[in-house]
Amino acid sequence: MNNSEIQIHFPRPGEWQEFTLMPIYQDKGGYRLPARFNQDDIPVEQAPAMQAVVAALVGLSEPWKAVQVWARLKEFYAPEEDDPVRTVETVDLTVEAVNSQGGRRFFTARDYPEFTVDSPSAVEFFKFFTKDERV
Secondary structure (H helix, E strand, O other), X not given: OOOOEEEEEOOOOOOOOOOEEEEEOEEOOEEOOOOOEEHHHOOHHHHHHHXXXXXXXXXXXXXXXXXXXXXXXXXXXXXXXXXXXXXXXEEEEEEEEEOOOOOEEEEOOOOOHHHEEOOHHHHHHHHHHHOOOOO
């Protein structure tokens, strides 16, 4: 089981180019204190995966705008004829959004199927930020 997550905070809802990303994961000594990354700290090779997350958020219905996102790695059973025990990893998003009247609401993949991001680059992005460098 993977208890890791990435939290992404958007200080100005609806403006996706500025954010703070905090990976939270367990290393061999316990839970690691979250590191903080901003948009300028994302390695160039990881930028397309971050763009995929933003693309999923853009689909959020008006008047809702994301302020915080929790990304978690999920594995689910996806059998194929040639591989009946096949599993697939995805990154699932939980989104906290606000509206102009001060309302606050949470959205999941149940509300927006595009919040289940199944691209290999999104999975690699998640693993890149939640790996323990000291192992």
